[in-house]
Amino acid sequence: MTVNNKKLRGWAKGYLFILPSIIGFSVFVAYPLLSSIYYSLTEWSGYDTPRFVGFDNFKYMFTEDPAFWPSVRATLYFVFLSVPLSLILGLLLAMLLNKSLPGIKWFRTIYYLPTVVPSIASLTLWLFIYQPQYGLANSLLRLLGLPEGTWLTSETTALPSIVLIGLWQVGSGIIIFLSGLQSVPQELYEAAEVDGAVRWRMALHITIPMITPILFLQLILGIIGAFQAFNQVQVLTGGGPNFSTSLLNFKIYSDAFNGRMFGYSIAEVWILFVIIMIFTAVTYRYSNRFVYYESDNAR
Amino acid sequence: MVMHTEVRTKQRRSFNILDTVRLVILTIGAVAMLFPLLWMVTIALKGNNDVFKIPPEWFPKELHWSNFVTGTKEINFWQTFGNSLFIAITCTIGQIVSSVLVGYGLARLSFPGRKLWFSMFVGSLMLPGFVGMIPLFNLYTHLGWYDTWLPIIVPAFFGNATFSFLYVQYLKTISVSFDEAAKIDGASDLYVLIKVLVPMTMPVIMTMVIFSFQGAWNQYLEPLIYIIDPSKWTLALAMASYKGTYATAWNLFMAADLIYILPMLLLFFFGQKYFMQGLGSINSASLK
Numbered sequence: 001m002t003v004n005n006k007k008l009r010g011w012a013k014g015y016l017f018i019l020p021s022i023i024g025f026s027v028f029v030a031y032p033l034l035s036s037i038y039y040s041l042t043e044w045s046g047y048d049t050p051r052f053v054g055f056d057n058f059k060y061m062f063t064e065d066p067a068f069w070p071s072v073r074a075t076l077y078f079v080f081l082s083v084p085l086s087l088i089l090g091l092l093l094a095m096l097l098n099k100s101l102p103g104i105k106w107f108r109t110i111y112y113l114p115t116v117v118p119s120i121a122s123l124t125l126w127l128f129i130y131q132p133q134y135g136l137a138n139s140l141l142r143l144l145g146l147p148e149g150t151w152l153t154s155e156t157t158a159l160p161s162i163v164l165i166g167l168w169q170v171g172s173g174i175i176i177f178l179s180g181l182q183s184v185p186q187e188l189y190e191a192a193e194v195d196g197a198v199r200w201r202m203a204l205h206i207t208i209p210m211i212t213p214i215l216f217l218q219l220i221l222g223i224i225g226a227f228q229a230f231n232q233v234q235v236l237t238g239g240g241p242n243f244s245t246s247l248l249n250f251k252i253y254s255d256a257f258n259g260r261m262f263g264y265s266i267a268e269v270w271i272l273f274v275i276i277m278i279f280t281a282v283t284y285r286y287s288n289r290f291v292y293y294e295s296d297n298a299r
Numbered sequence: 300m301v302m303h304t305e306v307r308t309k310q311r312r313s314f315n316i317l318d319t320v321r322l323v324i325l326t327i328g329a330v331a332m333l334f335p336l337l338w339m340v341t342i343a344l345k346g347n348n349d350v351f352k353i354p355p356e357w358f359p360k361e362l363h364w365s366n367f368v369t370g371t372k373e374i375n376f377w378q379t380f381g382n383s384l385f386i387a388i389t390c391t392i393g394q395i396v397s398s399v400l401v402g403y404g405l406a407r408l409s410f411p412g413r414k415l416w417f418s419m420f421v422g423s424l425m426l427p428g429f430v431g432m433i434p435l436f437n438l439y440t441h442l443g444w445y446d447t448w449l450p451i452i453v454p455a456f457f458g459n460a461t462f463s464f465l466y467v468q469y470l471k472t473i474s475v476s477f478d479e480a481a482k483i484d485g486a487s488d489l490y491v492l493i494k495v496l497v498p499m500t501m502p503v504i505m506t507m508v509i510f511s512f513q514g515a516w517n518q519y520l521e522p523l524i525y526i527i528d529p530s531k532w533t534l535a536l537a538m539a540s541y542k543g544t545y546a547t548a549w550n551l552f553m554a555a556d557l558i559y560i561l562p563m564l565l566l567f568f569f570g571q572k573y574f575m576q577g578l579g580s581i582n583s584a585s586l587k
Contacts, residue, residue, distance in 0.1 A: 011411065013488060017404025018413075020397040021420055024457025029423045031438075032431030039434065046437070093328065096321055109571065110329045113336070116567040118517040120535040121560050124542045125339050128549060136338045139355050168335065172578055179579030199317070228427050231519050235539055249429055256433055257524065266433050276427055 036266045044263035046256070057267035068268075070243035071251045074159060075272075078229060078247055079279075082163045083222040087215065090173030095203065097174065098181045108178070115171035123235040126165045127152075130236075152237055155244040162232045162245060173218060180214040181207065212291045220283055227276050248272045343367070343553035350549045363550065370554035375529060379537040380558070386448055386533060387515035393455035394462055394511045395504065401458045402466025403492045407478060417467070420460045436524060450525045451518070462507045469503040470496065506577030509570045516563060534559050 015022070040057060042050035061068050097108055114122065129136040130151035138148045151161045188206050197205075208215075230249045233239055239246035239254070248268065256265035342350060343366055345359045371377060405417050439450040473496065481491045497504065519535045526532055532540075538559055541552060567574060 010408070014404055014408035014410030014413065017408060017488070018401045018416060018458075020456065021401040021458030021460070021463060022416065024397075024454065025416075025419060025423060027438075028431060028435065028454050028457065029426065032434035033426070035434045036430060046433075096325055099318070099321065101318060101322060107325050107329055108575075110332055112574070113567075114332055116513075116563045117336070117560050118535065118563055120517070120519055120538050121556050124538055124552070124556060125335060127542060128342070128553070129335055129338070134351055134353070134355065134549075136335065139353075142354065168332065175575055175578040179575075224425065224427060228429060230429075234519075234523075235542070252429060252432075253520075256436075262433050262437075269430055269433070273427060273430060280425070 040267040042263040046262045094177035112171035180211040366554040370551035383534040390455040390515040391511040398462035401463040406467040406470035
């Protein structure tokens, strides 16, 4: 088959247009991904040349590093706590906001507002909110005559306190669910009403199934995002007390840039990466059972 | 028949009760959402000693507006503000231009490997960002980019997978006949894109601009890794370190923090429509 000149020029033009992303993908995605496979098997401070050490990094990680398993534990705890809570809260609030009532637009704006606050601004604000003596949280508790909370200062409450900040910024989830709810065909509700269905049953049998694809996507993105949490730990706790908030991504950062163990921290990156892939794969597998795609109906 | 009407009236009454319950819950939630921000504003307006009163004054007796001036003097606030603004604008321009070009190529031109590249770009969205952190740090250091803004700005000019994807999905909703009409008149692809399609895709471009600017204004990890010299810091870095140095001057800190938030608030109030539309379209585009 011969390819004429004109066609070839057309192809070249196509590649010219997508060239930025091809370069971007090669340099910022493929190169670091592939080279980090090798780096994970080296001892490397970042200043010297990497020295190949086989699987020593992984051996040290699993058997000797006193901070590794506590970090895995903290990370899993964080993911299992924050992802379901923000999904459920986001969906519930979206369902409450999905009705034309007086002032509903104002409510939507207010619920979205905290997500507009830059991460560092909101985290520093919450650092003051959680301050034991003068902070807002304990001031409110005292006002209500309740015992003071320990917030970021105790092993048991530090991580839930961080999760709570995330729930304050549930706004974009709400808007995404809201746009999903509004795309549910109104006829379905009308038909159900004719059949005499009760409201909570409509929610259970129409609303929820119709937005499962969105729920699923938010779940996957939520999991990937939660595993990468970093700013919270860096600004609020520095991993403490006693590793209780030492999320893996933070440990990776601090092993690399404070501990100058580049090779070791890349090995940790790979372990975190594998954990994320396992979680995503499991979620995909089990989602088939409950995710409802409209096109399935057409079969 | 009688029973039916009975059910109807009962339902209508219960709807009103439900609406009331709904509004009550929403109001409680809204107060919880606003409270931290309002508290922040009151702290920012308090005098130095009023901050540490127990029980706290919920509303300051005297309003110290001068905190907004003093607070920004404590750190190199306005210089870092300018740095952040410059970085955010440059990154936004880079991301929009490159993503629009790439989106056009993927949506409108046909060439072998198009689908493969498309799925690789989209697939890269699933990769956690920190995978590249250390090898890229090494690369930039060797290029002499350490302690400069280049590691933050340059990648923005090489496409953003989310935005390209959004643009592809949006272009798919616009008929190719517009392109063809212009091309019959002898227009080049670049002309078609800039003069015909860009004006028609302004809503999605505005959404991209807003999210791109927000992302650049907020980013923390990259500046933290690459920028050492305080005169090159971004606001996120400056505010994070301010909290450590002047931890006691809460009122001044909150005043500065509010100014850090202000551009985002303005962006939100003027571009609210695009925020909402954008989240909706990101959502529906990714389900297709």
